Structure formats: structure tokens, C-alpha cells
Amino acid sequence: MNEQFKDLKIESRLAQIGSVEEPVTGAVSFPIYQSTAFRHPKLGQSTGFDYARTKSPTRKVLEEAIAQLESGDAGFACSSGMAALQTIFTLFSQGDHLIVSLDLYGGTYRLLEKIMSRFGVTATYVDTNDLDALESHYRPNTKAVVVETPTNPLMMITDLEKVCGWAKKKNLLSIVDNTLLTPFFQRPIELGADVVIHSATKYLGGHNDVLAGLIVTKGKELSEQMAFLHNSIGAVLNPQDSWLLMRGMKTLAIRMERHEYNATRMAAFLLEHPQVESVYYPGLESHPAYEIQKKQSSGNTGIFSFKMKDARFIEPILRHIRLIAFAESLGGVESLMTYPAVQTHADIPEEIRRQIGVDDRLLRYSVGIEHIDDLIADLSRAIDLAQAEIEGA
Numbered sequence: 001m002n003e004q005f006k007d008l009k010i011e012s013r014l015a016q017i018g019s020v021e022e023p024v025t026g027a028v029s030f031p032i033y034q035s036t037a038f039r040h041p042k043l044g045q046s047t048g049f050d051y052a053r054t055k056s057p058t059r060k061v062l063e064e065a066i067a068q069l070e071s072g073d074a075g076f077a078c079s080s081g082m083a084a085l086q087t088i089f090t091l092f093s094q095g096d097h098l099i100v101s102l103d104l105y106g107g108t109y110r111l112l113e114k115i116m117s118r119f120g121v122t123a124t125y126v127d128t129n130d131l132d133a134l135e136s137h138y139r140p141n142t143k144a145v146v147v148e149t150p151t152n153p154l155m156m157i158t159d160l161e162k163v164c165g166w167a168k169k170k171n172l173l174s175i176v177d178n179t180l181l182t183p184f185f186q187r188p189i190e191l192g193a194d195v196v197i198h199s200a201t202k203y204l205g206g207h208n209d210v211l212a213g214l215i216v217t218k219g220k221e222l223s224e225q226m227a228f229l230h231n232s233i234g235a236v237l238n239p240q241d242s243w244l245l246m247r248g249m250k251t252l253a254i255r256m257e258r259h260e261y262n263a264t265r266m267a268a269f270l271l272e273h274p275q276v277e278s279v280y281y282p283g284l285e286s287h288p289a290y291e292i293q294k295k296q297s298s299g300n301t302g303i304f305s306f307k308m309k310d311a312r313f314i315e316p317i318l319r320h321i322r323l324i325a326f327a328e329s330l331g332g333v334e335s336l337m338t339y340p341a342v343q344t345h346a347d348i349p350e351e352i353r354r355q356i357g358v359d360d361r362l363l364r365y366s367v368g369i370e371h372i373d374d375l376i377a378d379l380s381r382a383i384d385l386a387q388a389e390i391e392g393a
């Protein structure tokens with residue numbers, strides 16, 4: 001990000017991503033440089049760009065912006081959130097061990113258990129908010145702590161300062177998946193993390209139209225190591241999607257404010273609903289980690305989960321919602337509802353799912369930026385129709 005903007009508030013920095021970085025034409029929207037090769041001025045010289053996998057102009061503006069927004073030293077744009085995680089996990093070698101959040105994005109669990117394990121990198125899943133549990137699972141070959149906070153779908157919160165502090169003492173890397181809050185609400189590096197990862201497919205992109213992942217690193221050595229892996233593996237983001245992602249990020253601040261408002265209203269509505277057993281949302285004062293969440297972030301995500309009292313409601317609710325789409329993914333302007341037990345978390349063994357509470361009565365709701373009255377009316381109607389069907393059966 002341009003140096004002259006670095007002291008501005010985050011809303012201003014977001015809106016201005018790339019806007020003064022093109023001196024030749026003065027283009028306010030940074031151009032899409034659709035070139036993989038870059039001419040060398042002469043032998044031994046470079047414009048700073050040689051080959052697009054290593055560095056590419058449009059991607060570079062995005063990477064500098066996310067590094068600055070997350071208070072890190074370097075940013076890396078990848079072809080998906082999973083590509084970003086895979087790139088990060090190749091920091092580790094055969095025999096290394098990771099301590100990982102218990103309630104975890106299903107794809108991350110699958111990558112660790114089905115792929116990284118084949119290369120001898122093992123993981124133990126613990127409640128990362130429990131220092132005793134961390135301590136008891138620490139081994140001499142443990143190399144990092146991998147945290148999601150809040151977790152998806154159960155919205156468990158980890159105290160980042162506490163865990164990153166513990167990791168530092170043990171000489172471990174702290175890796176934080178910040179997908180659900182974005183740097184607008186939470187900046188893990190400021191709380192002690194070494195690496196931040198985003199599925200930028202979600203809130204950063206924000207429109208359910210671009211698949212991307214971002215990595216931010218803190219520290220010179222780690223940043224150089226990540227640059228080497230990013231270039232060597234090559235799961236990099238293309239210029240078109242780099243541009244599309246920046247276009248989405250410019251409105252991140254106002255989108256997140258509306259997502260938070262809508263999710264808070266929706267969670268409150270469901271909390272009072274007689275057919276709903278519980279609502280998992282850190283923005284509710286009843287959430288067990290409400291205070292930790294308030295301490296370490298300036299706002300709440302737009303997604304939450306809720307559990308119906310009766311599993312028979314799930315199928316008809318998903319059939320009767322109209323404005324809210326029954327679809328995987330989260331973080332876009334359009335409202336989406338997911339059934340984690342059979343979709344996003346299907347790769348997690350049933351006993352682990354049950355242990356953490358991802359059961360057949362749980363729905364996850366990514367609240368969009370539509371009008372809250374329309375959203376409440378849609379879900380309320382779907383629950384009523386489901387109830388009528390169950391009672392009529």
C-alpha cells in the first residue's frame with residue numbers, strides 16, 4: 001500500500017487500495033497487467049518483474065495492501081484459501097507436529113489428515129483456549145499452533161494474546177486463520193501472531209464471485225521463506241482475480257458493519273424463537289467468550305450457527321427459505337445457509353463432530369447485507385412452514 005496512506009484509518013486505506021499506484025496514466029482503478037513475461041532493460045537488470053509466478057504487478061498491489069492492513073511485513077496472494085494453507089504447511093517437514101484448533105474448517109482438517117500426514121506432518125486437535133491442554137499436547141517436535149477464531153461453525157473464541165504468548169515462549173510459530181473477522185475487525189499479528197491466512201473467497205472478496213487465499217507474514221526471515229514457498233509451489237492468484245479481490249476489498253468496511261448488524265439482529269431473533277435450542281454467536285452477551293471477543297476485536301462476524309430443538313426441522317427449513325439461499329460458502333453480500341454436518345464438515349469423522357457439537361440439528365447462516373426485516377421474515381416463514389409439515393405428518 002502506498003506509503004502516504006499508511007497513517008489513515010482502515011476505512012480510508014481500504015477504499016484507496018491501488019488508487020495512487022499507477023503513475024503512468026494515473027488510473028484510479030489499478031490496471032490488470034495480463035502479462036506473464038517482463039522485458040529486461042539489459043543484462044543484469046530487471047524492472048522488478050521477471051516472471052509472473054514470482055511477482056506480478058496487479059497481484060503485488062493486492063499483496064502489499066493485505067500486508068499493510070494486517071500489520072504484517074509481506075503478503076502473498078494464492079489461488080484459494082486451501083492453496084494458501086498448503087503453502088503455509090510446507091514450512092514444515094517430515095516429523096514435525098502441529099497443535100490445531102479443535103473446531104476447524106473441514107478443508108483444513110482434510111488437508112492435514114489426508115495429505116500432510118502422508119508427508120509425516122502430524123496434528124493434534126485441542127481447545128486452543130485451554131493453556132493446560134496446549135501444554136499437555138506440546139511435544140519436542142511441535143513446531144506451530146494453528147488457530148481459527150472464531151471457529152466455523154461453532155464460533156469458539158481463542159484468546160489470541162494468550163495463545164500467541166504461550167507459543168512464543170515455546171518457540172513455536174502462531175498461525176491464525178482470520179477469514180471470519182478480516183483485518184477490519186481483528187488483526188492477529190498485532191496480538192502476537194506470526195502468520196495470518198485468509199480465505200479471501202469469503203468476506204475480503206465479499207461477493208461470492210472470486211476464489212482466493214491470502215497469507216501475511218511478520219518478520220524478515222519468515223517472509224523470505226514464505227516468498228520462496230509461494231513461488232516454488234506456484235499456487236498463485238491470477239491478475240484478473242487479484243483485481244476483482246481488490247475491487248471487493250474497497251467496500252469491506254461498510255459491508256462488515258452491515259454484516260455485523262444483520263447477524264446480531266438475526267441471532268437475537270433466533271435466540272427468542274421457541275423452536276430454536278441455542279444460538280452460537282460471539283456478539284451475544286450470553287456467548288461464553290463474549291468478553292475475550294470484545295477485548296481482541298472491534299466487531300463481530302456476519303456468520304453464526306444455531307441448533308433447532310428437533311432435527312426434523314432441517315430439511316423443510318432448507319426447502320422453504322427463498323431469499324436466503326441453501327448453499328455452501330460464507331461472507332458474501334448474499335445470505336447463504338449451510339448444513340455443516342453433511343456439507344462443509346462432512347470430512348470430519350462423526351464422533352469428532354458430535355464431540356464438538358456439529359450435529360444433525362445445526363445450521364450455519366452467513367447473513368448477507370439484505371434488509372434485516374426481509375431476512376427475518378424469510379427464515380421465520382420457513383420455520384413456520386416446517387413446523388406445519390411436522391405437525392401435519
Ligand SMILES: *Cc1c(COP(=O)(O)O)cnc(C)c1O
Pocket residue numbers: 080081082083105107108148152177179180198199200201202211212213
Ligand atoms: C473457506 C475457508 C477456507 C478455505 O478457503 P477456500 O478459499 O475455499 O479454499 C479456509 N478457512 C476458513 C475459515 C474458511 O472459511
